[in-house]
Amino acid sequence: MHTQIEITGAKILLELPFGLTITETQVNMWIVMALITGVCIWLTHDLKVKPTSKRQIIAEYLVNLVTNFVEGNMGKKFKSYTPFVAALFSLAMCCSLISLLGMYSPTSDLNTTIGWALIVFFIITYYKIKTNGPLGYAKSLTEPIFIMTPMNIIGEFSTPISMAFRLFGNVASGSVISALVYAALAWLNGVIFGWLPGFLGEWADLFPILQLGLPAVLSLYFDIFSSVLQAFIFCMLTMLYIASAAQTEEA
Amino acid sequence: MERALVLMGCAIGAGLALIAGIGPGIGEGYAVGKACEAIARQPEQKGSVTTTMLMGCAIAETTGLYGLIIGLLLIFVAPGLFLNRL
Numbered sequence: 001m002h003t004q005i006e007i008t009g010a011k012i013l014l015e016l017p018f019g020l021t022i023t024e025t026q027v028n029m030w031i032v033m034a035l036i037t038g039v040c041i042w043l044t045h046d047l048k049v050k051p052t053s054k055r056q057i058i059a060e061y062l063v064n065l066v067t068n069f070v071e072g073n074m075g076k077k078f079k080s081y082t083p084f085v086a087a088l089f090s091l092a093m094c095c096s097l098i099s100l101l102g103m104y105s106p107t108s109d110l111n112t113t114i115g116w117a118l119i120v121f122f123i124i125t126y127y128k129i130k131t132n133g134p135l136g137y138a139k140s141l142t143e144p145i146f147i148m149t150p151m152n153i154i155g156e157f158s159t160p161i162s163m164a165f166r167l168f169g170n171v172a173s174g175s176v177i178s179a180l181v182y183a184a185l186a187w188l189n190g191v192i193f194g195w196l197p198g199f200l201g202e203w204a205d206l207f208p209i210l211q212l213g214l215p216a217v218l219s220l221y222f223d224i225f226s227s228v229l230q231a232f233i234f235c236m237l238t239m240l241y242i243a244s245a246a247q248t249e250e251a
Numbered sequence: 252m253e254r255a256l257v258l259m260g261c262a263i264g265a266g267l268a269l270i271a272g273i274g275p276g277i278g279e280g281y282a283v284g285k286a287c288e289a290i291a292r293q294p295e296q297k298g299s300v301t302t303t304m305l306m307g308c309a310i311a312e313t314t315g316l317y318g319l320i321i322g323l324l325l326i327f328v329a330p331g332l333f334l335n336r337l
Contacts, residue, residue, distance in 0.1 A: 005291055088270055156328070162313050162327075165313070165316060165317065165320060166312070166313050166316060168320075169316035169320055170312075170316065172323070173316070173319055173323075176323065229305060229309070232305075233305070233306060233309040237306075237310075244325065
């Protein structure tokens, strides 16, 4: 009656030479990418000037939604960032939602989120240097006084770190808590129904009745609400950081 | 004995690290309360108030998540690390 709790990171599926490895994260990420690409191709094949199919209306609605969203938050200047933000959002959302199917969610691997956050960090730094010039960027690090330079540099690097850890922490903590609750319910099930005589007691381990209700509620919160919200927040912060990096600071 | 000490330290440390959850809890509650007041005052701004509130909550949550990550590291990573050193 000893239940084993297994909480592991991504499993290594294949080892390549030079120390490279193919992990569950990558394979699931490929699945998500194929899924999104497939949906995009299905939504956008044979478009007409006047939409006749429901498919095209849905596609136009989604594109309009994202375009208005990006324009509202970043301004007309950054309209070209719509595909980037949409791709980031759909990837982040589908990567977290894949855990509903019982698969390892790529966003509960820190490597994935750090990668996305680094992309955003480079874009932010590019815009800061582009708007203020290299010297202006260097000067903005020494403000308000020279002694504050280390703090400012830490502040620069804390942006991607906090973004990555926010997404990772939410998804990973959700899966850890779910695993703990499942294990606790299995144990409780054994304690309560293990006393039953005959085959009922032996079957208690096979059919953990207590695992029916509560995990669904938790899954509703951690898997659906939390992952969609965190994907939304990741994109929102991306847009806000990029837009604020490009603002000229002549004050 | 040393193993037991290391494991005990990691477990107690993980518990202490999650005290960090208090701050975001208070902060988010305060933010949501203020958002409720704002919606009560201007119901027509409900959408943008909710969006801003969720953003703020998510950012306030970050410090709590740092504590959580320290806790996870102490439970899953640190024991192996320290026990190998012994």
